[in-house]
Amino acid sequence: MTLLIFGKTGQVARELQRIAPDATFLGREDANLLNPAACAAVIAATNADAVINATAWTAVDQAETEEATATIVNGDAPAAMARAAAAKGLPFLHVSTDYVFDGSGDLPFAPDDPTAPLNAYGRSKLAGELGVRGADGPHLILRTSWVVSAHGANFVKTMLRLGAERESLNVVADQIGGPTPAAAIARALVEAASSLLDGAEGGTHHLSGSPDTSWAEFAREIMAQAGLTCRIDDIPTAAYPTPARRPQNSRLDCSLFDATFGISRPDWRAGLSDILKELRP
Secondary structure, X not given: OOEEEEOOOXXXXXXXXXXXXXXXXXXXXXXXXXXXXXHHHHHHOOOOOEEEXXXXXXXXXXXXXXXXXXXXXXXXXXXXXHHHXXXXXXXXXXXXXXXXXOOOOOOOEOOOOOOOOOOHHHHHHHHHHHHHHHOOOOEEXXXXXXXXXXXXXXXXXXXXXXXXXXXXXXEEOOOEEOOEEHHHHHHHHXXXXXXXXOOOOOXXXXXXXXXXEEHHHXXXXXXXXXXXXXXXXXXXXXXXXXXXXXXXXXXXXXXXHHHHHOOOOOEHHHHHHHHHHHHOO
């Protein structure tokens, strides 16, 4: 199986390079998502068996003031890419987010639950989902949440830095979700791509880490595993205002993905251990 992968430096793309080193990886210099037609042209010319879009606009708060640009990257580009893949009959795999939901209630969101994003980033990602489905080709939309790895900027690395500098940190305790190792997402995408080529049914699926937890509890586990003594104090979302509203319930029902592809939710605590081992000098 040969793969064409959009993304080179992001968390998931970095992990894909480890498990699919023979794939063709496209950075911004090769395919800028601000130019959807150029991205589609790359797919039209490819000899790959499947296409993975592992890049996106992920600056959630910045999207509040730059929604038009975020929508090109997260909405228009994936739609154009999916149409180009559909024209060639190539499976197109696309990573999306729990932010397409409104975060209400306390039950896990199923793939077919109504979407109602709270912020510009969520709206831009939902536009991408609609475009991928509308291309009417073989596809997989994989929604995930709270992505972490040893690469780039993410919650784990922020907590490690602050935890080494401070005696205590205030962390939001009323947002609940599943931290998801980027390595697990990458493995899932490659396995799912192979299954799609073998005739598996795609569609919209969820994958997030288990067990569901709060940001504050996640932070405590980071400190514990890293051997840091920084105390984590619980605060409500209202005490940590951000330009973009965050969903309080980011739980995802991943049972359909498990049933379809045989890929179960990864244990984020084990994933955190792997990340910390990689970050240690």
